[in-house]
Amino acid sequence: xxxxxxxxxxxxxxxxxxxxxxxxxxxxxxxxxxxxxxxxxxxxxxxxxxxxxxxxxxxxxxxxxxxxxxxxxxxxxxxxxxxxxxxxxxxxxxxxxxxxxxxxxxxxxxxxxxxxxxxxxxxxxxxxxxxxxxxxxxxxxxxxxxxxxxxxxxxxxxxxxxxxxxxxxxxxxxxxxxxxxxxxxxxxxxxxxxxxxxxxxxxxxxxxxxxxxxxxxxxxxxxxxxxxxxxxxxxxxxxxxxxxxxxxxxxxxxxx
Numbered sequence: 001x002x003x004x005x006x007x008x009x010x011x012x013x014x015x016x017x018x019x020x021x022x023x024x025x026x027x028x029x030x031x032x033x034x035x036x037x038x039x040x041x042x043x044x045x046x047x048x049x050x051x052x053x054x055x056x057x058x059x060x061x062x063x064x065x066x067x068x069x070x071x072x073x074x075x076x077x078x079x080x081x082x083x084x085x086x087x088x089x090x091x092x093x094x095x096x097x098x099x100x101x102x103x104x105x106x107x108x109x110x111x112x113x114x115x116x117x118x119x120x121x122x123x124x125x126x127x128x129x130x131x132x133x134x135x136x137x138x139x140x141x142x143x144x145x146x147x148x149x150x151x152x153x154x155x156x157x158x159x160x161x162x163x164x165x166x167x168x169x170x171x172x173x174x175x176x177x178x179x180x181x182x183x184x185x186x187x188x189x190x191x192x193x194x195x196x197x198x199x200x201x202x203x204x205x206x207x208x209x210x211x212x213x214x215x216x217x218x219x220x221x222x223x224x225x226x227x228x229x230x231x232x233x234x235x236x237x238x239x240x241x242x243x244x245x246x247x248x249x250x251x252x253x254x255x256x
Contacts (some may be wrong), residue, residue, distance in 0.1 A: 005098065005249050006071045007031035008062070012080030012105075012228075013172070014142055014161040016042030019079065021153055022234035023241070030242060030249075031075065036062060038082070040168025042160060048171040055179050059089045066096060075245050076100040079230060080141070084108040084180035090191050091182060099192040099248035101241055104204040104227045109211060110181045121177060125170045133162050136169070141227065148225065148232040187214045194219045194244040196237055198229035219244065 007027060011019045017035040020027075027033060038058075039047035047053060052061075062085070066074065075098050078086030083102035090097045102108070113121070127135040136142060143149065143157035193215065197208045199222045211218050221240040225232035 004030065004032040006034050006069070006074040007245065008034045008036060008066075008074050008076050008086070010036045010062075010076070010078040010082035010086050011038070011041070012082050012141070013038065013169070014041075014136065014139065014164060015079070015157060016160040018042070018153075018156055018160055019228070019231065021156075022150075023230050023238055026238035026242060030246060034065075034069065034071075034074065036065070036082075038168075038172065040165030040172075046165035046168040048167050050171070050175040053171050053175040055085060055088055055176055056092075058085050058176065059092055062089055063093055063096070066093075072096070073098050073250075075249070077102070077241065078105070079103045080105045080227065081107070081177075081180070084182065087182050087186065087189070090189060090193070091185050094190045097191045098250065099194070099245060101194045101196060101244065103196050103229050104198050104201050104207075106204055106207060107177060107180050109183045109186060109207050109214070111183065112181070113178050118178065121173050125173050128166050128170050128173075132166055136161060136164070136166070143228075146228060146231065149228070150231075153231065183210075183214070186211070189215050189218075192219075192244075192248045193217065194221060194240070196221045196223060196229055196240050198223060198225040198227055198232065200224060200226045 009020050017037055037044040073096055076086040083105035084107060086100060087102055087108055090100050143154055143161050146154050195211055195218055197220055223229050223233045223236045230237045
């Protein structure tokens with residue numbers, strides 16, 4: 001939309017662009033929204049090629065999209081798994097990023113996976129390969145378990161999750177997830193950064209504290225919600241996001 005700075009929105013695993021439903025109206029009032037979907041999710045084509053699913057390759061695809069859309073600079077917002085990609089994008093292409101927001105992503109700043117974690121990931125892949133949607137629905141991050149989600153949105157996101165391309169999810173788990181973390185590079189982030197933290201997800205709180213130690217310029221908005229904080233606390237999320245983004249939005253920034 002002419003006159004508005006682009007804002008890239010990147011969802012998490014087993015989600016889609018519909019995961020932003022409660023944020024779109026508020027964000028669109030100030031920004032031109034650009035939605036990215038993971039391979040095999042939502043409207044995105046499936047992919048099982050290892051070379052195309054490495055985090056660097058997915059970041060390269062985002063950069064290709066930016067150039068194709070003739071966007072000079074944009075803001076980023078990545079959720080969960082998607083945050084691992086947008087944080088990496090900001091490290092690779094800081095000149096194209098005005099600012100970035102990310103949310104609870106437990107693997108985004110993780111140590112390199114050890115043998116036990118890799119084995120657990122592979123066991124998940126085997127369950128998905130043999131049990132299909134039944135295995136998907138057992139994952140803790142499947143939207144059907146979102147007890148704080150509005151019921152209609154939970155049903156819609158659950159249908160999206162059940163409809164993902166399972167071979168793509170398996171391939172992302174095998175070829176993207178092990179290298180998703182940017183822990184070793186995060187401290188070199190050069191763009192304004194805000195973590196919107198769902199503080200009720202106890203597992204993520206050590207990662208939240210690590211983020212501020214590794215990158216002292218990383219601002220934090222702690223909200224009373226869990227992993228999917230943009231859905232569980234949409235009004236507070238929108239308020240925190242807009243306050244931060246508008247503070248770093250340049251009125252004279254070239255627009256796509």
